[in-house]
Amino acid sequence: MTAAPPPFAAIALQLAARSVERCVDRAEASAQMLDTIETAGARLRAASIFVTQYGGTPVRLAVLPEYLLTSYPGAISVPAFAEKAALDVDGPEYDALAAIAAKQGIHLAVNAYERDAHFPDLYFQACVILGPSGQTVLRYRRLNSMFAPTPHDVWSRYLDLYGIDGVFPVARTEIGNLAAIASEEILYPEIARAHALRGAELFVHSSSEIGSPLSTPKAIARRARAFENIAYIVSANTAGIEGTSLPLASADGNSVVVDYKGGVIAEANAGETFTAFADIDIAALRAQRRKPGMINQLARQRLELFASTYTGSVQPADSLGAGDIPDREHFLRVQQSTIERLAKDGLI
Numbered sequence: 001m002t003a004a005p006p007p008f009a010a011i012a013l014q015l016a017a018r019s020v021e022r023c024v025d026r027a028e029a030s031a032q033m034l035d036t037i038e039t040a041g042a043r044l045r046a047a048s049i050f051v052t053q054y055g056g057t058p059v060r061l062a063v064l065p066e067y068l069l070t071s072y073p074g075a076i077s078v079p080a081f082a083e084k085a086a087l088d089v090d091g092p093e094y095d096a097l098a099a100i101a102a103k104q105g106i107h108l109a110v111n112a113y114e115r116d117a118h119f120p121d122l123y124f125q126a127c128v129i130l131g132p133s134g135q136t137v138l139r140y141r142r143l144n145s146m147f148a149p150t151p152h153d154v155w156s157r158y159l160d161l162y163g164i165d166g167v168f169p170v171a172r173t174e175i176g177n178l179a180a181i182a183s184e185e186i187l188y189p190e191i192a193r194a195h196a197l198r199g200a201e202l203f204v205h206s207s208s209e210i211g212s213p214l215s216t217p218k219a220i221a222r223r224a225r226a227f228e229n230i231a232y233i234v235s236a237n238t239a240g241i242e243g244t245s246l247p248l249a250s251a252d253g254n255s256v257v258v259d260y261k262g263g264v265i266a267e268a269n270a271g272e273t274f275t276a277f278a279d280i281d282i283a284a285l286r287a288q289r290r291k292p293g294m295i296n297q298l299a300r301q302r303l304e305l306f307a308s309t310y311t312g313s314v315q316p317a318d319s320l321g322a323g324d325i326p327d328r329e330h331f332l333r334v335q336q337s338t339i340e341r342l343a344k345d346g347l348i
Contacts, residue, residue: 211253
């Protein structure tokens with residue numbers, strides 16, 4: 001493992017997502033997305049200058065909210081949304097985001113729906129980290145989603161193409177070992193653990209969720225995932241969603257930075273803001289991971305105990321056959337059949 005970096009600042013940049021629902025075609029949607037990227041870049045630059053001047057620690061990581069460029073797909077069909085709004089991995093939107101990372105000299109974590117030439121008419125939700133060189137250093141695709149295709153729905157083909165390390169990628173960078181968790185996946189401990197056991201030290205978490213003064217499930221889960229894996233979490237929520245019929249602030253507030261002990265060290269209020277920022281100390285994290293003791297949960301794992309329990313799958317892999325184009329109800333039908341099977345077997 002490379003030497004630990006000096007402490008650096010990370011920002012969970014809380015911005016409003018802009019829906020492409022009212023865009024008439026791909027060209028209009030792309031133009032709007034590029035405008036959103038330009039605005040986000042300007043706000044990030046201003047925020048980074050302030051954070052560096054305020055705390056004296058350079059900003060080296062920024063996390064943007066979930067589906068900032070498009071909002072959620074809504075009722076539009078899977079192939080129609082793929083055509084209208086899903087990014088191409090070599091498209092102009094990613095190029096614009098990469099230019100921000102390069103110009104500002106940071107690691108920039110973004111979340112977007114994207115197309116894959118191997119799976120025509122589908123899209124995946126991706127968490128991508130762009131490095132200060134402008135190069136993509138990590139691409140993770142969401143594995144648990146309710147109404148959208150995931151790699152698990154085309155599992156056999158996806159594994160053949162990308163391998164298991166492409167399913168659970170960890171980027172070993174000059175600011176530490178980075179991995180991504182998408183949105184509600186923070187509620188699934190296995191996803192964070194799979195990355196942590198591959199060396200992940202800091203999770204970028206792009207989300208669009210209800211903000212609340214109460215302890216929401218995701219807020220509790222963020223602290224649990226950080227503590228049990230001895231990992232930082234930088235979690236950016238949306239500051240509302242523009243351009244839909246929902247009230248603007250339905251998914252707004254509470255972006256956070258959580259330290260490797262499970263403590264919230266910065267948290268934003270509602271609205272567009274950069275105030276969820278904090279210093280990240282990877283050297284201290286590594287020292288904690290190397291200490292023997294009861295609180296070193298990561299080193300105390302006895303994974304063989306659970307191997308047989310995790311053999312097989314509750315929700316089946318390969319729910320989509322070659323060339324299948326799902327409607328939104330497909331995913332409900334798969335879940336319903338899973339529930340029925342579990343009930344028949346007396347498991348729920």
